[in-house]
Amino acid sequence: MMDFDSKRILIIDFCNFDDYQIGGHLSMAKNLMSAFGDRLALVGVTTDNNDKIGTWFKKSINGIIYDFFALARFDIKKTKHFLPDRLMSYVLIRYYKKKILDINIQNVFVQRHEILPAINRFGFKNICFCFPGLESPLKISKYWFSKYIENHFNKLFFSSVRNVKTILASGDEDSILEMVRRSNGNIFRGDILKFPTRINTDVFKPLDRNETRKKLNIESNKIIVVTTGRLTKLKGWEFMVDAYSLFRKEIPESLFYIVGDGEDYQLVQDHINAKGLKNNVILVGGKKLLEVSFFLNASDLFIMGSYKEGWSTSLSEAIACGIPSCVTNFSSAKDIVLEGINGHVINDRNINLFAESMTKAIKIRRPVYNENVRTFSVDNLKEDLLKIWPLI
Numbered sequence: 001m002m003d004f005d006s007k008r009i010l011i012i013d014f015c016n017f018d019d020y021q022i023g024g025h026l027s028m029a030k031n032l033m034s035a036f037g038d039r040l041a042l043v044g045v046t047t048d049n050n051d052k053i054g055t056w057f058k059k060s061i062n063g064i065i066y067d068f069f070a071l072a073r074f075d076i077k078k079t080k081h082f083l084p085d086r087l088m089s090y091v092l093i094r095y096y097k098k099k100i101l102d103i104n105i106q107n108v109f110v111q112r113h114e115i116l117p118a119i120n121r122f123g124f125k126n127i128c129f130c131f132p133g134l135e136s137p138l139k140i141s142k143y144w145f146s147k148y149i150e151n152h153f154n155k156l157f158f159s160s161v162r163n164v165k166t167i168l169a170s171g172d173e174d175s176i177l178e179m180v181r182r183s184n185g186n187i188f189r190g191d192i193l194k195f196p197t198r199i200n201t202d203v204f205k206p207l208d209r210n211e212t213r214k215k216l217n218i219e220s221n222k223i224i225v226v227t228t229g230r231l232t233k234l235k236g237w238e239f240m241v242d243a244y245s246l247f248r249k250e251i252p253e254s255l256f257y258i259v260g261d262g263e264d265y266q267l268v269q270d271h272i273n274a275k276g277l278k279n280n281v282i283l284v285g286g287k288k289l290l291e292v293s294f295f296l297n298a299s300d301l302f303i304m305g306s307y308k309e310g311w312s313t314s315l316s317e318a319i320a321c322g323i324p325s326c327v328t329n330f331s332s333a334k335d336i337v338l339e340g341i342n343g344h345v346i347n348d349r350n351i352n353l354f355a356e357s358m359t360k361a362i363k364i365r366r367p368v369y370n371e372n373v374r375t376f377s378v379d380n381l382k383e384d385l386l387k388i389w390p391l392i
Contacts, residue, residue: 007391009036010105012043012115014089017068018061020047020076021085022261022286023230024132024170024197025111027313031198032109033061035382041067041103043093047076054096056103069100086114093118107391113157120160128389129161130168130195131179133310133331158186166389168195170311175331193388196311196332199320201377203289206322206367207297216291218298223254223362226299226323228292229306229314231262236305236328238271239349243305245275246355251362254280259295261286296321301362302343305354306330319343320374322367326358335372342368 011017015026017033033040042059051059051070059068071092093100093115106125110116111132119127161167161183169176169192180189213220225244229235237258244256258268258281265283272281287295296302302318302325309315309330316336318325325343327333337343342364344357 007107008039008041008105009107009109009391010041010043010103011109012093012100012119013110014071014085014112014115015044016047016074016076017042017044017066019286019288020045020074021230024310024313028111028130028132028170028197031200031378031381033064033066034200034378035385038064038066041069041105043069043071043100045072045074046070047074049073054099056099067103069096069103071096086112090114090118097122107389113153116164117156117160120163124163125165126389126392127164128166128168128385129164130170131310132170132197133308135175135308154182158183161186167192168388169193170195170197171309171331172311172335175310195384195388196335196376197313197316198376198378198381199313199316199373200289201320201374201379203293204296204317204320205293206370207293209297209366212294212298215294216298218255221253223251223301224299225254225256225301225303225358226259226295226318227257227303227305227314228259228295228317229304231258231260231264231268233264234307235262236307236349237264237268239305239328239351239354240303241268241271241275241277241281243303243351243354243358244281245277246351247358248277248280250355250359256281257295257299258283259285259287259292292317293321296323299323300366301326301358303354303358304328304330304333305349309333312336316373316376319368319370319372322370324361324364324366324368326354326361328354338369338372340364342370 013025013029015021017029053070053073056067056069058065108124108127111130116129176192180187227240231237248254269283272278296318302323304315304327309332311332319336319342325337327345329345329347333345337345344361346354346357
């Protein structure tokens with residue numbers, strides 16, 4: 001086997017590989033950057049007015065210099081655009097095909113459904129596709145017209161999977177089998193390797209609760225509930241706010257911090273105000289990883305009300321910090337949360353039951369058991385990935 005230093009990996013995504021757009025795709029990309037460093041070349045977007053568009057250039061991200069190709073420039077404050085990101089990324093990648101290929105790298109890592117059909121005829125010899133979630137992406141899209149093109153999109157996507165050498169899935173077994181069924185024979189269960197998303201255990205680890213509260217200026221005598229992630233309907237923010245409203249009746253000396261940003265930011269704030277909780281539910285916006293870790297460690301309970309997830313990075317990070325959790329039963333929830341040991345998984349989307357389980361979960365002694373998620377540390381990512389995706 002050749003030494004890895006003689007090989008490189010091209011990541012094609014639609015993020016800026018730093019802080020836009022927040023979500024699982026960005027988290028996985030940043031983990032790969034942490035694992036492989038400057039052996040990566042990056043195709044994405046930029047939020048920097050000084051960056052070039054449509055050509056390769058050298059870009060420093062967190063102190064490491066990468067070969068970078070920006071497909072477009074976006075305003076970091078905007079998370080929803082007139083044209084869907086999926087359509088824009090597909091069109092722009094096709095448009096810049098020749099220039100992208102100038103980098104001459106054959107090992108390509110992709111984790112967005114729309115990008116795989118876009119590069120279908122680029123001639124790449126060694127593509128690794130990682131399903132970030134196993135639901136049909138247009139079924140859960142924020143654009144109203146997506147449902148009318150979902151079937152066509154799925155056919156286009158699954159036909160392009162045939163050119164993939166390694167298929168990874170971040171999800172539980174039931175979700176993988178459902179996706180295989182939906183592929184109509186284009187993918188078989190044996191083609192797929194289960195590959196949970198990774199977390200940075202140097203950042204997400206148990207810290208002193210009082211110290212982190214001091215750093216964040218959070219009162220020491222309050223019960224703190226926290227959630228992290230993108231503010232979008234799919235994450236169940238309305239369910240969580242409503243459940244917290246009931247929880248607060250039992251524990252009035254409590255605060256709920258929502259850490260994250262997204263297209264539903266103002267809708268979340270409006271709902272908080274309508275529930276009379278503007279002094280008790282705090283939207284803090286998007287934060288860097290270290291500050292997210294501080295919020296988790298400053299809390300008494302982590303909650304998630306998602307409808308769908310792949311292998312939840314946010315939940316894994318909370319458990320890694322030793323925080324008890326109460327979550328809905330999305331894909332991977334019961335793999336990450338060990339019932340009664342480090343949290344509770346609620347099978348029914350019942351607000352009353354969820355609020356009751358929140359009260360039970362805060363009684364679990366912290367730091368909770370976290371070895372089941374520490375296994376998926378980014379420290380192991382490079383070795384684990386290269387075992388199943390040989391580079392050429």
